[in-house]
Amino acid sequence: xxxxxxxxxxxxxxxxxxxxxxxxxxxxxxxxxxxxxxxxxxxxxxxxxxxxxxxxxxxxxxxxxxxxxxxxxxxxxxxxxxxxxxxxxxxxxxxxxxxxxxxxxxxxxxxxxxxxxxxxxxxxxxxxxxxxxxxxxxxxxxxxxxxxxxxxxxxxxxxxxxxxxxxxxxxxxxxxxxxxxxxxxxxxxxxxxxxxxxxxxxxxxxxxxxxxxxxxxxxxxxxxxxxxxxxxxxxxxxxxxxxxxxxxxxxxxxxxxxxxxxxxxxxxxxxxxxxxxxxxxxxxxxxxxxxxxxxxxxxxxxxxxxxxxxxxxxxxxxxxxxxxxxxxxxxxxxxxxxxxxxxxxxxxxxxxxxxxxxxxxxxxxxxxxxxxxxxxxxxxxxxxxxxxxxxxxxxxxxxxxxxxxxxxxxxxxxxxxxxxxxxxxxxxxxxxxxxxxxxxxxxxxxxxxxxxxxxxxxxxxxxxxxxxxxxxxxxxxxxxxxxxxxxxxxxxxx
Numbered sequence: 001x002x003x004x005x006x007x008x009x010x011x012x013x014x015x016x017x018x019x020x021x022x023x024x025x026x027x028x029x030x031x032x033x034x035x036x037x038x039x040x041x042x043x044x045x046x047x048x049x050x051x052x053x054x055x056x057x058x059x060x061x062x063x064x065x066x067x068x069x070x071x072x073x074x075x076x077x078x079x080x081x082x083x084x085x086x087x088x089x090x091x092x093x094x095x096x097x098x099x100x101x102x103x104x105x106x107x108x109x110x111x112x113x114x115x116x117x118x119x120x121x122x123x124x125x126x127x128x129x130x131x132x133x134x135x136x137x138x139x140x141x142x143x144x145x146x147x148x149x150x151x152x153x154x155x156x157x158x159x160x161x162x163x164x165x166x167x168x169x170x171x172x173x174x175x176x177x178x179x180x181x182x183x184x185x186x187x188x189x190x191x192x193x194x195x196x197x198x199x200x201x202x203x204x205x206x207x208x209x210x211x212x213x214x215x216x217x218x219x220x221x222x223x224x225x226x227x228x229x230x231x232x233x234x235x236x237x238x239x240x241x242x243x244x245x246x247x248x249x250x251x252x253x254x255x256x257x258x259x260x261x262x263x264x265x266x267x268x269x270x271x272x273x274x275x276x277x278x279x280x281x282x283x284x285x286x287x288x289x290x291x292x293x294x295x296x297x298x299x300x301x302x303x304x305x306x307x308x309x310x311x312x313x314x315x316x317x318x319x320x321x322x323x324x325x326x327x328x329x330x331x332x333x334x335x336x337x338x339x340x341x342x343x344x345x346x347x348x349x350x351x352x353x354x355x356x357x358x359x360x361x362x363x364x365x366x367x368x369x370x371x372x373x374x375x376x377x378x379x380x381x382x383x384x385x386x387x388x389x390x391x392x393x394x395x396x397x398x399x400x401x402x403x404x405x406x407x408x409x410x411x412x413x414x415x416x417x418x419x420x421x422x423x424x425x426x427x428x429x430x431x432x433x434x435x436x437x438x439x440x441x442x443x444x445x446x447x448x449x450x451x452x453x454x455x456x457x458x459x460x461x462x463x464x465x466x467x468x469x470x471x472x473x474x475x476x477x478x479x480x481x482x483x484x485x486x487x488x489x490x491x492x493x494x
Contacts, residue, residue: 012136020191021141023183024125027085030179031118033156034061034092037176038112039288040160040311040318041169043296046438048169049105054438055423058285059218059416060112065119066412067211070260072120073406077198081128082191084120086184091117093180100173111173118180119412126388131194140333142388157319161312206251206259213244214413221420260406270403272467273390274410276345279459280383281415283352286422286452287359287376290445291317294363297439305364305442317370321377328381332389341389346463348382351375353456360449363442418455422448 038045038057046054068088076084095114102108126142133141163171220237227233252258265271295314297306309316332344355375362368391407429444 012134016190017133017137017141023186023190024129024141026179027089027118027121027125027183027187029156030089030092030176030183031122033160033179034096034115034118034176037160037163037172039292040157040296040314041164041172042289042292044164044169044311045108049108051105053105053222053423055222055289055419056109057112058289058419059222060109061116062119062285062412062416062419063211063214063218064113064116066214066409066416067207068117069120069123069409069412070210070406071202071204071207073123073403074200074202074257074259076120076124076127077196078200078202080193080197081124081131082187082193085124085128085187088117088119088121088124089180089184089187093177093184096173096176096180100170100177115176123391123407126392128191128194130392131196132192138392139336139389140330142333142385142392155319157315157317157322158312160318161310161315164311201257203251203255203257203259206248206255209244209248209251210259210409210413213241213248214416215241216244217241218417218420221417221424224424260409264403264406268467269390269393270407272342272345272463273387274407275467276342276349276383276390276459276463277387277407277411278414279349279456280345280352280380280387281411282418283356283452283456283459284376284380284383285415285418286448286455287352287355287372289419289422290359290448290452291369291373291376293440294359294445295369305445307366307369317366317373320370321373324374324377325381325384328378329385332382332385336386336389341386341393342463342468344382345386345390346460348379348386349456349460349463351379351382353379353453353460355379356449356453356456358449360446360453363445363449422451425451 038061042054042057045057072084072088092115095111095117097111098114099108099111102111129138129142159175160172163175167174216237218241220234220241223237224234248259249262252260252262265274292314294305295307295309295317296311298308299306328348332341335344352375355372358368358372358375363372387407391403425447426440426444429441429447431439431441433439
């Protein structure tokens with residue numbers, strides 16, 4: 001039986017590839033839904049559970065994904081990318097169910113940790129496409145899969161708003177259960193499995209060191225203002241986390257088959273992809289927390305800010321943002337081979353920088369918040385759409401899954417930190433109403449917006465200086481139409 005890429009031999013779009021791409025987009029929309037539903041529902045959730053630790057609902061989701069990404073990447077290279085995508089969807093479904101029925105805040109956080117299992121599907125999507133899609137449609141297909149298509153992206157904010165206003169925050173998680181239950185069989189029906197298999201050992205100990213190290217550090221960041229930044233508890237958490245992460249780094253450099261081979265980041269195109277993706281995702285995690293808080297806070301509570309919108313009304317801001325992201329994703333697909341992923345990534349970071357400054361200093365009216373949201377949408381669309389091109393162009397075909405997983409652990413890990421840091425910053429400007437609602441002052445949002453802008457500026461400066469690459473190193477022009485012949489032990493795609 002031939003083990004070459006039959007999709008590539010077809011040379012272009014087929015009905016099955018169209019259905020496959022739609023399914024991939026829906027999976028990405030499910031990933032975005034899993035993250036975005038909490039952003040809009042955050043005020044309602046923190047009020048219901050009477051907590052100011054809402055950042056953990058964002059961080060728990062991303063943190064588990066950061067740990068799972070390299071692990072799933074390894075397993076995908078061994079057992080198949082489509083197979084691991086199915087596993088990730090089922091675990092995320094279980095997490096959504098736990099969040100739906102959560103009787104306590106810690107159960108909700110646990111459910112969010114399990115929901116984070118969907119995050120590895122982000123890199124598995126474009127890595128699987130690279131294996132089974134023809135080169136002629138690969139730039140557009142990967143960019144659209146990462147940024148969505150209008151019918152889903154623009155509709156999602158209205159769906160989130162309707163679910164919250166009608167069923168409360170639990171309705172969001174219940175919908176996510178149904179969404180994952182539908183997507184799993186669709187993936188099996190529309191998308192062939194990758195023919196590539198790369199026998200390897202799986203470093204579960206490395207995963208444990210990475211996950212526990214990041215988790216302990218984040219506990220110190222989250223509770224430092226409560227415990228005291230120089231208290232034994234805070235300093236002990238930082239020291240223990242640093243020790244665990246050092247152990248992870250040592251194991252990565254000495255183990256024969258490390259979970260994350262840190263040496264791969266000596267390749268400049270891969271390092272550029274990791275650093276800029278981390279910057280983009282870290283910044284958008286901040287923006288996704290600030291904008292709903294500003295818009296949903298009643299003016300009577302916020303004082304000199306607050307639009308007092310309902311969750312459904314907030315879709316008037318988030319839907320245009322989503323549409324802008326979609327348009328920019330299509331732009332990336334059209335221009336990737338001409339402009340290069342690195343150039344488009346830098347432009348996207350520039351948009352995010354402007355958005356951070358806008359939300360920091362101009363957030364008093366609907367139009368001002370909308371302008372910030374449009375900048376966020378343009379920046380995230382350009383950045384997200386450029387990531388697959390940077391990774392695919394810089395990674396060998398037989399290591400796409402593992403290297404994509406290594407890159408995603410970087411930006412998922414970093415974006416799990418930024419929401420916690422943001423809420424630590426906001427906590428310095430917080431007051432609590434008698435009914436348990438946490439309200440932040442406009443000075444807090446200025447500090448949060450400047451925090452976001454500073455992150456983006458640092459990443460952008462690195463991209464244009466020490467990480468600068470040639471245009472041809474960030475395009476898909478050199479990606480072959482067919483996959484290399486697998487080893488004799490390879491199992492053919494189903």
